[in-house]
Amino acid sequence: MIKKRHIGLLFYLFLLFLPIYWMLNMSLRTNADIMANFSLIPTSITFENYLKIFTDATWYSGYINSIIYVTINTAISLGTALPAAYAFSRYTFIGDKHVFFWLLTNRMAPAAVFLLPFFQLYSTFNLIDTHIAVALSHCLFNVPLAVWILEGFMSGVPREIDETAFIDGYSFPRFFIRVFIPLIRAGIGVTAFFCFMFSWVELLLARTLTTTAAKPIAATMTRTVSATGLDWGLLAAAGILTIVPGALVIYFVRNHLAKGFALGRV
Amino acid sequence: MNKWQDNKAWFLVLPVFIIVAFSAVIPLMTVVNYSVQDIFGPGQRIFVGTEWFKDVLQDPRLHDALIRQLTFSCLVLLIEMPLGVIIALTMPKKGWTASATLVLIALPLLIPWNVIGTIWLIFARPDIGLLGAAINGLGYSFDYTATPMNAWGTVLLMEVWHWTPLVALLAYAGLRSIPEAYYQAAKIDGASSWAIFKYIQLPKMRGVLTIALLLRFMDSFLIYAEPFVLTGGGPGNSTTFLSVYLVKLAVGQFDLGPAAAFSLVYFLIVLLFCWLFYNALQAADSGDK
Numbered sequence: 001m002i003k004k005r006h007i008g009l010l011f012y013l014f015l016l017f018l019p020i021y022w023m024l025n026m027s028l029r030t031n032a033d034i035m036a037n038f039s040l041i042p043t044s045i046t047f048e049n050y051l052k053i054f055t056d057a058t059w060y061s062g063y064i065n066s067i068i069y070v071t072i073n074t075a076i077s078l079g080t081a082l083p084a085a086y087a088f089s090r091y092t093f094i095g096d097k098h099v100f101f102w103l104l105t106n107r108m109a110p111a112a113v114f115l116l117p118f119f120q121l122y123s124t125f126n127l128i129d130t131h132i133a134v135a136l137s138h139c140l141f142n143v144p145l146a147v148w149i150l151e152g153f154m155s156g157v158p159r160e161i162d163e164t165a166f167i168d169g170y171s172f173p174r175f176f177i178r179v180f181i182p183l184i185r186a187g188i189g190v191t192a193f194f195c196f197m198f199s200w201v202e203l204l205l206a207r208t209l210t211t212t213a214a215k216p217i218a219a220t221m222t223r224t225v226s227a228t229g230l231d232w233g234l235l236a237a238a239g240i241l242t243i244v245p246g247a248l249v250i251y252f253v254r255n256h257l258a259k260g261f262a263l264g265r266v
Numbered sequence: 267m268n269k270w271q272d273n274k275a276w277f278l279v280l281p282v283f284i285i286v287a288f289s290a291v292i293p294l295m296t297v298v299n300y301s302v303q304d305i306f307g308p309g310q311r312i313f314v315g316t317e318w319f320k321d322v323l324q325d326p327r328l329h330d331a332l333i334r335q336l337t338f339s340c341l342v343l344l345i346e347m348p349l350g351v352i353i354a355l356t357m358p359k360k361g362w363t364a365s366a367t368l369v370l371i372a373l374p375l376l377i378p379w380n381v382i383g384t385i386w387l388i389f390a391r392p393d394i395g396l397l398g399a400a401i402n403g404l405g406y407s408f409d410y411t412a413t414p415m416n417a418w419g420t421v422l423l424m425e426v427w428h429w430t431p432l433v434a435l436l437a438y439a440g441l442r443s444i445p446e447a448y449y450q451a452a453k454i455d456g457a458s459s460w461a462i463f464k465y466i467q468l469p470k471m472r473g474v475l476t477i478a479l480l481l482r483f484m485d486s487f488l489i490y491a492e493p494f495v496l497t498g499g500g501p502g503n504s505t506t507f508l509s510v511y512l513v514k515l516a517v518g519q520f521d522l523g524p525a526a527a528f529s530l531v532y533f534l535i536v537l538l539f540c541w542l543f544y545n546a547l548q549a550a551d552s553g554d555k
Contacts (some may be wrong), residue, residue: 006358009357017370021337022388022389038399090275093271105540108543110488111509112490112509116522116525116526117294118295139286197375201375201378201379205493217378221380232388236384243381247465255365259528
């Protein structure tokens, strides 16, 4: 029984990794080799493609840009969402339910709808092609998401803790930073993970709001493809490298992840 | 939980309110503004009222895209939901294999969406791709760049590959929240594994499955980058989904008015589903307690 189940799971994992393996295979071969020979495993391994990405500024700056705006976005989302989530989990106030629903609708808004207005808005503020523009535009879906997840975690903390702290003479900011934030550390980790994830995988807004100086790696890939014909090996190597940061992040939060999903607020 | 009644809590919400207003309300108002005007260039615009809305609602290409989109989203749900649950049931419950499986299964979720497209672009090519070559090797002529049905199948397969892990992870989280005592009681009663699934696991997973169902519906409804990279909406219009068509209209042809009207209609459809989602969620929450 147990063995049969595991064979099924292993088979699924095999299928899951087949496309990724194929890209890895391509990334270790030269373009001429890819076009000429069809083979399941790379026969003559070359790191030429990776070397090109690490030495050519137009390529590696894309990774740096992506990481910069993803980090800014995660910081903004967490910074603004923490107090708001606390308000939603602890207080009732005029319009609270409506505001909460309104926030959620933004998580569901099609990015394509906001494309042109965003471009105009950020042009007005001279923010086009800056990291901050992309980071701010990603707040559209990440801030509501962060409020939503954090509210779930905060509601799990009994209110008596707040009351006791206030009786002990803690001021609100001091209580929040010293007592409350350490209590929901796991929740903050999960939230940061999801903010990172959704900002990292988004392409449409990031591509529209940047031209050169803040261009994300994902956009570099689509543009280079059309410019040079198709260098499959190089494209595959760039793709493989975009998987690495995600894999690292997921490894660090693996133990909190199940808990975050358990709250079902993704 | 009883909450404190205090309108000063608004100050805590204010930063979020400002930032979301800046990134959502102002752009949305701009879209509303476009949707009722005909724009020739900077400073040259005339008010046209609801004309764009009439145009858009009668546009046969939009109808096609909408039908294509709904079919796609329904198929995605029909395949991903049962598959995700089955995978969650087979995942190990504890030990290092559990966290290893979790990490491996979650990996596709963290790949940038256009890279997903790129992976499948390479994987499904009939000349250099493993999948394409394998299908052709079996004697079936497969080329997703030329045959609409093949393109459709490939986009669907890609979507299933990409997002089934999310359903699996949610279902897994739901399963983990079932106390061990339930299983022990079932064992004493001599319940079959099908009975355990039907009477214990499935009801307990209802909450997370509702969320998974609606999340998957929403996100597949907004799909853009993956089909854009893989097929560019073609061949013909066979994989032109709503977002792909909208971007074509707005950025490709720069038809601001119709694109804006289209955006608003699109947004209203999404909002409707969002409302249903929210209510279903509230119902599921109160059902658990």
